[in-house]
Amino acid sequence: MLRLTKKADYGLMALKYLAEQAILAEQAGADLNLSGARSAKDIAEAYHIPPQLLAKILQTLARAGLLVSHAGTNGGYALARSAADISTFEVIRAIDGPLFITSCITIHGACDLAGHCTIKEPLRKVNDSITTLLSGISVADLTEPADHLPAAMAGGLVSIER
Amino acid sequence: MLRLTKKADYGLMALKYLAEQAILAEQAGADLNLSGARSAKDIAEAYHIPPQLLAKILQTLARAGLLVSHAGTNGGYALARSAADISTFEVIRAIDGPLFITSCITIHGACDLAGHCTIKEPLRKVNDSITTLLSGISVADLTEPADHLPAAMAGGLVSIER
DNA sequence: GGAAGCAAGACCAAAATGGTCGTAGATTGA
DNA sequence: TCAATCTACGACCATTTTGGTCTTGCTTCC
Ligand code: SF4
Ligand code: SF4
Numbered sequence: 001m002l003r004l005t006k007k008a009d010y011g012l013m014a015l016k017y018l019a020e021q022a023i024l025a026e027q028a029g030a031d032l033n034l035s036g037a038r039s040a041k042d043i044a045e046a047y048h049i050p051p052q053l054l055a056k057i058l059q060t061l062a063r064a065g066l067l068v069s070h071a072g073t074n075g076g077y078a079l080a081r082s083a084a085d086i087s088t089f090e091v092i093r094a095i096d097g098p099l100f101i102t103s104c105i106t107i108h109g110a111c112d113l114a115g116h117c118t119i120k121e122p123l124r125k126v127n128d129s130i131t132t133l134l135s136g137i138s139v140a141d142l143t144e145p146a147d148h149l150p151a152a153m154a155g156g157l158v159s160i161e162r
Numbered sequence: 163m164l165r166l167t168k169k170a171d172y173g174l175m176a177l178k179y180l181a182e183q184a185i186l187a188e189q190a191g192a193d194l195n196l197s198g199a200r201s202a203k204d205i206a207e208a209y210h211i212p213p214q215l216l217a218k219i220l221q222t223l224a225r226a227g228l229l230v231s232h233a234g235t236n237g238g239y240a241l242a243r244s245a246a247d248i249s250t251f252e253v254i255r256a257i258d259g260p261l262f263i264t265s266c267i268t269i270h271g272a273c274d275l276a277g278h279c280t281i282k283e284p285l286r287k288v289n290d291s292i293t294t295l296l297s298g299i300s301v302a303d304l305t306e307p308a309d310h311l312p313a314a315m316a317g318g319l320v321s322i323e324r
Numbered sequence: 325g326g327a328a329g330c331a332a333g334a335c336c337a338a339a340a341t342g343g344t345c346g347t348a349g350a351t352t353g354a
Numbered sequence: 355t356c357a358a359t360c361t362a363c364g365a366c367c368a369t370t371t372t373g374g375t376c377t378t379g380c381t382t383c384c
Contacts, residue, residue, distance in 0.1 A: 001258035002164050002292065004285070006373065009264060013281050039329065047279070053374055059331060071330045072382025088288070096163035102171060116209055119175050122304045123166070126250070129295055130164065133288070142284045168342065201360065215343055221362060233361040234351025 008095045011057050014043050015091055015139045018067070019083035037076035057095060064094035083143065089134035101127045170257045173219050176205050177253055177301045180229070181245035199238040219257060226256035245305065251296035263289045 021038055040058050044051035058077050062069045066086055067077045079086065102123050183200055202220050206213035220239050224231045228248055229239045241248065264285050 001167055001170055001254055001261060002263055003261055003265075004263040005163055005371090006265065008163055009281070009285075012285075013279065016281055041329085050374060052376080055330080056332090056374090062330090069330060070382085071328090071380075073328045073384070075329045075382070077330090092163055099163060099165055101164055101166040103165075103168065117175065119171070119178055119304060122299075123171075123174075126295070126299065130292060133291055133295070137284075137288065142281060167340090203360085212343060214345080217361075218343095218363085224361090231361060232351080233349080233359085235353065235359045237351070237360045239361090 002101075004092065005096050007053070007057050008092045010047075010049050010054055011061060011091055011095045012088065012139070012142065013047050013049070014054060014058060014077075015061075015066070015079070015083075015086065016142045017043050017046060018077065018079050019139050019143050022079055022083065037070060037074075037078040039076040042076070061091070061094055064090070066090060066094060079139075082140070084138045084140035086139045087135045088137045088139065088142070089131060091139070092134065101130070164263075166254065167258050169215070169219055170254045172209075172211050172216055173223060173253055173257045174250065174301075174304065175209050175211070176216060176220060176239075177223070177228070177241070177245075177248065178304045179205050179208060180239060180241050181301050181305050184241055184245065199232060199236075199240040201238040204238070223253070223256055226252070228252060228256060241301075244302070246300045246302035248301045249297045250299045250301065250304070251293060253301070254296065263292070 018038060040055040041051050043058075044054040058067060058069075061067045062077065066080055068080045069075070069077050102120065104117070104120055180200060202217040203213050205220075206216040220229060220231070223229045224239060228242055230242045231237070231239050264282065
């Protein structure tokens with residue numbers, strides 16, 4: 001349960017990598033207009049993950065507007081926004097789809113027992129809590145050594161009140 | 163992603179049901195020693211879920227020590243502890259196994275990229291946060307209309323500090 | 325015009341999930 | 355004692371999801 005798919009996992013790694021590259025590019029000076037773009041192959045090699053698969057993941061991410069792509073020689077992907085502006089929630093949702101804990105929430109009107117299900121509402125709140133938690137964590141937060149305590153999210157998690 | 167399996171879903175429903183039965187039994191007076199036990203079939207019918215499947219789920223729950231079972235006529239399952247004392251986390255883990263968001267955490271020493279994976283640690287913290295969130299929610303909390311704001315969990319969620 | 329890169333989709337194998345069946349053992353009420 | 359109820363457990367199966375590959379085509383730069 002509550003398993004993050006490997007695709008999302010890969011996606012986050014790639015995002016983090018690109019975030020780092022963006023920083024490097026910035027440090028290298030503005031005269032060199034290195035946008036920090038990297039090819040899918042580069043990233044795949046850096047982390048030893050199947051290149052073709054990563055390519056597809058990056059494509060979805062690009063389609064979702066989290067990355068910008070540039071074709072052709074020396075092309076590749078780069079962050080569409082600042083790393084601090086991309087939440088892990090967006091990434092995960094873009095890759096794994098908007099599915100969330102209970103079937104009812106995502107399949108929308110699906111679950112045939114929705115009528116006599118008494119557990120639905122409470123669970124929706126748990127779901128919301130996790131959403132807010134994830135939303136509060138940006139890709140930039142991942143790059144830091146984590147001692148930095150990114151105490152971004154406070155409200156919405158503490159209680160399950162409606 | 164982050165999908166709760168249907169089994170866990172069913173399990174929670176059953177737990178909640180038993181919690182309610184326990185309360186009813188208590189109200190009925192101590193002279194009738196109704197322990198609030200219900201057969202798997204009863205619960206399955208109440209919620210329209212496949213009886214055989216529910217039976218298996220209850221069995222696992224019983225093995226995990228969350229329920230006590232009693233065979234024979236008028237047998238069935240009852241809560242092993244107070245509803246307020248059973249966290250949703252326990253239930254979910256008992257049913258779906260100890261699997262959690264990243265493969266590395268659960269498969270233990272598995273993920274072959276564990277070496278060059280930079281995302282691992284931060285994710286483990288997210289994982290912990292969710293764990294604490296779930297741990298803070300008891301089965302009893304599920305039975306309430308939820309206006310009651312069970313603000314049980316405070317610490318551990320707010321930040322991802324180490 | 326190529327080489328290097330992205331884009332998209334069909335396709336596939338393996339694993340997880342959801343669910344069934346059959347059989348065996350405990351308990352109790354008649 | 356014996357039949358009706360229950361739990362207990364394992365084998366089994368269908369469907370879905372996941373992870374991953376291949377192929378083909380289109381862009382951009384030199
Ligand atoms: S309605 Fe109830 S049973 Fe159906 S998916 Fe939602 S929580 Fe689960
Ligand atoms: S080590 Fe990294 S890549 Fe492997 S499962 Fe853990 S987070 Fe994912």
